[in-house]
Amino acid sequence: MTFVPPPAFTTRPTLQGTFGMSATTHWLATATAQSVLERGGNAFDAATAAGFVLHVVEPHLNGPGGDLTGVFATATDPTPQVLMGQGPAPAGATIAHYRGEGLDLVPGAGGLAAAVPGSVDAWLLLLAEHGTWELADVLAYAIGYARDGHPVVGRVGTTIETVAQLFTEHWTTSAQLWMPNGRPPRAGEIIRLPAYARTLERLLEAGSGAGDRIGRIEAARREFKEGFVAREAAEFLRTPHRHSSGTDHAAVIEVADFAAFSASFEPAVTAEFRGTTIAKTGPWGQGPVLLQALMILDGLPDEALDPSTAEGAHHVLEALKLALADRDAHYGEAIADGVLDVLLSPEYARERRELIGKEASLEFRPGRPGGREPFLPPLVIESEEGAAAGVGEPTVVLSGETRGDTCHVDVVDRWGNIVAVTPSGGWLQSSPTIPELGFCLGSRLQMTWLEEGAPSSLTPGERPRTTLTPTLLLRDGKPVGALGSPGGDQQDQWQLLYLLRTLVGGYSSQEAIDAPALHTTSMPGSFWPRTWTPGGAVVEDRLGDDVITELERRGHRVTRAGDWELGRLSSVGRDPGTGLLSAAANPRGAQGYAAGR
Template structure:
């Protein structure tokens, strides 16, 4: 298939930023122009994303990122995923009459991790004061920003839930009962007040002699141990409606926030076609991408072209195997030796041999000595009266598919930044959506629902355990060649994030596409795995494809047994990416045209 682009891959030598919203990309560019480095730019842009994409992320959510600093040899993972609260036990949920963790409501809230992670990044790798970095987000929150059409649509979808059960959300997002209209200015002055109060308390805690690092640490303490933690605990004690249709109080309290700090971790990596692919480790879904590349590395180039019928078939079958392993083995307590086995050449060869000429509709985790594969209860959307088509395309566009009860899928932001020194970051903030739990008027944000990634089954490697992180879908990617970072990429999309990134990497590293070409190329993904989001259904043999893949290719996939749902010409994926050529110093950037929201900027 002949490739083309909707816009050029940007090229320059000064700095590049790409994200899911033009205001965040422009903010990052502004920081770079004023002398900040890539990590200053990321922090400023990240807090802007909290304000301008409130249906996709927020301060009450979580964050994972991968960085490669120019002065350091190894990449690092920025871990901003909070754990389950002390009161969030399987027994408590069962006592509440729940057998799945709801997709909306504060009972599903993990400890918020995004804010502290951004602060840690600023402390360790940034150069600017926080009040400079936060001025962009404070201005948009206090003085307003033009609301996205998708934000307005999301609010409209859950307007009855807001009006009947979440009065604080109703007052914030539809004051006077009026729904917002795309393009009108919306404000969140309560969050602006919270940010300014945090800055003031940070200065106070640091004292007159405190330096920049001390002031940042002061803000971290004010967030985790001060008024924010107190207000959260007081607010969630009041029972409220959850996506289950029942009312529950949250269990998150100030001790939970006090006990969490974001941290730096070692990544998981593999080598693929002369490149090192860097992902978050096995408490995320990131290694599934690494497993897929290991399996596909055993095929000839022409066999894994995603634009051909045979290539698309092989990729879909590979993804089913890797995502089955995700469900069977991934979790915070995954032994290092188990992950090493999953990423080994021998294991990949065994899984490769399981790919047949016809599509599989089975759940097929691999067999590993000493590690029984967990098999969750598998239910289709039809069994839950959701409907196969709605299940198959839920979240397919990378924008959240929201139901009136607040249930959401495929909801995340992303940003990638590189500066002239070669500092690079790929970051995926998420959670704390405006529809995930009631708005806290005294703070100006909502809590996330990341605990819905957990199973209420103690046999699962991702079982709910107090103090343990849920298995996250957040999965940024960094690519390194000969010790230098050459690509940062990522995408919203829940369970689809690594699936769409896999297509991008195959097209760039194997097919020779440029960045924008790889983003624009027709996308697809499998739904033949248990979903990470409530109500945790799957579609055996399901595949969602963009129509631009072509009638002949789609017909061939159907003939091979894939249960295909057409999503439209431009519906799947919201990838962004930046790059750097170490030999020339030329920087590149590209962003997704679907939804007319993501943009790359730079010079």
Template structure:
């Protein structure tokens, strides 16, 4: 039984065609990816080209110093594969060092929060192994925007304005990069990044023209890991600078950390739900929490899973709390008991905890022989006097519902059946001071680790921080039919869950599912500094309706209204294996995401 049919209105159609489809969080990245498809490139060439453009045009949401998680399948092998571009903690990033610096948490901004940058190497690996284009041709789009300029987004300018006092007082290199002459750029003004263009040209120049395409890309990977980027980054962070705790610290990342890292492929984790197979990255991401949520919801009738109803929204929120409690108790770059956490019997026991009223507790499940880690919970945080907190954490949707920005996402499918869903993030312009020679800064993913000992996500040199980056592939009869993902930190899988329920169970089209009213729980330990939580908290779009919102309040949810069009940043592409028809859809919120195709 499907949901009540959705309203006929959508902001735009679900695109359909047979040649190729692209969707992303910025129209220039989408147009870049589509241009590559039009010129004969495949989905991997297109995704990599679009992703490097995202570094340039969405610098407040991602950067070369950040991270990447992707899921893909090739036309020759439909099995979903994970691309891990999440770098590990540096060798000198120990809990003892951070506590000696007077810290209780890994800071939300500043170089002490930097994992080894992984996104660039991951994109290069994907291009080398599955693309067809030369590196110079793929990077030409990003180099053009970095050298010649691109119209600045309103959100880029607003972000710079927000952190302008921090830049002016404490991060002079960031002020020089983003506020030349002390002036904040205006929306639509052309801004360039010639330093990053030089970095990209250096990667191209590292390859031997007489070698093969793959050898040239591999030379670029070596240059990234051992050349100017590693040298400049390691030297720059040795100078103490302001962090989110209000104190000045030096970073610990070093050249040997860059040299030791390479991106890698991993098998996906999957779960069958209502005739579809959902593929996610492993438990070093939050991805399996989506699978756990679906396992819980699979025990309910279809008409109880409609997030647009009071009962459906309540059940969804309660199931997410249980899955995310397990995320915080068991997930990390460690030995995670997913065989238990994703088993039907475990889901049955957890499902029984979903009652008629909102839970205000953190309730991880019991796994035989494994003690759950219980993170310290803070319901509020007051920064020390003088702390410029504007640069902290992931720029996502705050607990008040205020939109501060997001991360990035890109999906591409081509006419041959190659498909990729990728979520690059980190290295935001407000993460830490700009490294002048490079034109970008390092990321802050280590803030997702804990300094408390003994947990699966405890800060550990050489281990990846448990990331919120979590794209999705959906398969039917073993063949990929959908690539979908969203920015949004802890909300990424929560918003993707709504999409999956509405398309798989409810019969919505992709664009209808993206446009439909969104909601998420904040009754979880936030992954970003200062790592607070709101017991029984829920954030909803007003379009959910007064009656539904009143019903949630009556059930004990602490509801924050976020406005009509504020939550969810999804995009998706799809392919019907029977007909070869391709599709794409993108988020209208913020007037930034677009899909294209033919």
């Protein structure tokens, strides 16, 4: 065996069965998805129901005012498709306006950071086009948990505690919702979100007069984008409020911005690695980072790809730095024509591979695909006092600074439908709660630059470059797996480890998820204040003292994160030949679960 063998025992088994499998970042969402499958729904019904439940049970990691991306294939068409739920910048979100407000960066929290919400519209589009259930039945789970209550996980209370002063001094509507007893909720306490329950019920009421299932779903979509949701959000956020800049500003989002957006389906971008097709979003997201990293590493022998060895970890970190540098220099809605083709070409991968030396690079090294000069973002080094272990959870302070995390849903059913969706944004700490709606808007615009001419410059009507990046796997043109992870800039990094261990090392899904994780912080962060740590590497201590010492000797600036802190992957799989299904989920944080039979 060329890889370090996995432990004799994993934290959980890789589940197997033939009926249906679900895996998410919260056990109540997993149970919801599996309940839908048990009642005859398909994978898309199940994923949508779970997605709305995640709005309720992981409100610090996603919300209805946020966004999502998904990748899926249906039982009748194995072609990988992307579910695009990333809303654009509002019409008033110009660089000149933000500069006129005295800002050098889009804030990490507050209404000026809000893109048009895309999550709800995308879930409803997926349900309408590929689901089978009535919207009322799908939303019943989320309405029940919001209205009747659910036991809150400890990290919700921890997040609220971190921003308690911000809430009480500035965002009083958020304090009223999340601190009804004058304090953050404690783990296991029952919390209720009646305003959000009522919002969902009003969306259902909007479609009550429609003649068929799709008509009822479409009426709910219109009501969200053109009705009371858009009106309440736009009006509320016109009042100046505190942003992560420490200054007060009014949002620029309007009802017309909501109405102009529609979620959509797009072809996936793919690359081949060791006989498997990897399907991702286009370069308006960070999905091609995973493809670039795999292509760079594909030219190395198996024994040089094991993330559990010093050599393999070094190669992984260096390949990721190169791919992420290209992301920051070339990706975005305004990526130049033909650039992605070059970035994903074998010749370019070979050029980038040759840059990997024996020592850690401390430089920002984007390529010049087709001779094109790269955009060079501002490189602000994060101080040691401000450095974070990078565990993926949001970090928030009084000003509203947020380093975001998210949620994930994977479902495969007995018919062969398979889907992976990564919803995020609209965290409870993103912007002030809109009282009539019971949620806030997101902060995705912080991933744009206030410099003209960059592929990811802030541009009205265009999507910010999102970090949301689920994955679909195919062999011989047939879907065999779906996976994803929270973690912002770490999402593709942790998925890379999973793919190397399963596709090259022979690990099972659960073994790969349990194995020690690592990632680089040697790139400009996608979240405000957008700092970087040259040569930064964050590792789980279980990687071992010998491996960590050797990485440090090679020049990596290592931060130890603890034994079980990095990565929150989940996955589902399907063997097209036998119909055998599988699922696995992350044990870290004792929150994510897989279920199935």
